[in-house]
Every structure is written in C-alpha cells, then in structure tokens.
Amino acid sequence: MKSHAKFLLTAAILGAVAHAQTLQGDSLVKALRQGGYIIVMRHASSPREVPTKQAANPDNTTPERQLDAEGRASATAFGKALKDLKIPIGTVLASPTYRALETVKYAQLGTPQPRPELGENGQNMSGGTEAQAAWLQKQVTQFPSGSNTILITHLPNLTRAFPQLAMGMADGEALIFAPDGKGGNTVVARVKIEDWPKLK
Numbered sequence: 001m002k003s004h005a006k007f008l009l010t011a012a013i014l015g016a017v018a019h020a021q022t023l024q025g026d027s028l029v030k031a032l033r034q035g036g037y038i039i040v041m042r043h044a045s046s047p048r049e050v051p052t053k054q055a056a057n058p059d060n061t062t063p064e065r066q067l068d069a070e071g072r073a074s075a076t077a078f079g080k081a082l083k084d085l086k087i088p089i090g091t092v093l094a095s096p097t098y099r100a101l102e103t104v105k106y107a108q109l110g111t112p113q114p115r116p117e118l119g120e121n122g123q124n125m126s127g128g129t130e131a132q133a134a135w136l137q138k139q140v141t142q143f144p145s146g147s148n149t150i151l152i153t154h155l156p157n158l159t160r161a162f163p164q165l166a167m168g169m170a171d172g173e174a175l176i177f178a179p180d181g182k183g184g185n186t187v188v189a190r191v192k193i194e195d196w197p198k199l200k
Contacts, residue, residue, distance in 0.1 A: 022187075023188040033085070036178070038177040038185075039148055039177075043097070044071035044075040044103045046099040050065055066098055074171075078196045078197075081199065084197075084200060090148065092110060092149075093112065093115050094115070100153065120156075136157060172193025
C-alpha cells in the first residue's frame, strides 16, 4: 500500500512538472526576450545551519544562513545566462533574508525590493502563512510589459501558494508564469538554476 501511495505521489510530481513545460529551449528564450513573464524562484543553495560568527561573511552580522560555494556559483551563472541570452529583467522582489538577497547580489540582478511577504515570517522554515500565500498568488497575476519580474523566496512559501506546481522544487529552481488570456496565469516552464546556462 505504501509503495502504491509513493507511486501516486511520484506520478503527481512528474505530471505537474510535465504540465509546467509548455515552453522549452529556444522557444522559452524567445518568449522571455519579449518580456511579460514572472519568474518565481527559490533562493540558491544554502546550508541549513547558521554559520558561526567566525565563518559568516563580514556583512552577515546577525548572522543568518548564507549561500554556500555551490549557491554562489549557481547564482552567478544564472545571472550571466540572463545577460548572455538578452533576457530583460525589470522589478526584482526578494525575501529580506540574507541568503535571498545574496542570491540577487551574485546574480547581479540590480537593487531588489525586499518584501516581508516573501520571507520566512520569523518561523525559520516552519512554513509560510496563508496571507503570504495569497499575496504571492496575487503577484503572479501582475504581469510586466517589456521586461520580466523576478521574485525570490523560500520553499514553504512556494509550496503553500502553489502546492502541486512547486512540489519538490530544488534550491534556485524557478516557476515561470505567463498570462492565460483570461485574467489569470499559467506556468509555462519550470527551470533548475543550473539549466539556465544550457539555454544558450
């Protein structure tokens, strides 16, 4: 019975991912170059442990969790890929946590707007609130013109707002939302952070 439930869960995840891949490769790049999309991503790789004061970055004074070497490298490569692919980025909204803002910094996405609605709500990964989920669901209906909006948040917020679509999202992975033509939205792609440079 357990194996059957596991199979159904795996099938649901694969189904959600497959459904989210209506744009891939060149077609995805061409679409993003036109602007009008919202990229909602999880921050880049970060250990669960808070660093000691000695191991923390000089500006991580609190200290909070910070990106590891993999996270810094993947965020840098992600930002470079956006530039190389000539994908225009406009507004960048981010969780006020150190690791989310560090993702923006290494990706060189410009000056982010920290939003508490994208943060941890002071619960240290115990899950986003319903209010945060509602806020995030509303944000992905406010499509820009001529550029793309990026939102950087945490897995609990993603899974609360988009339970099926965000299932199993890895560090740095993104959901890309487009207008559905009916006043709502649809997910056209789900892209792992390490796959952006491969879109060249």
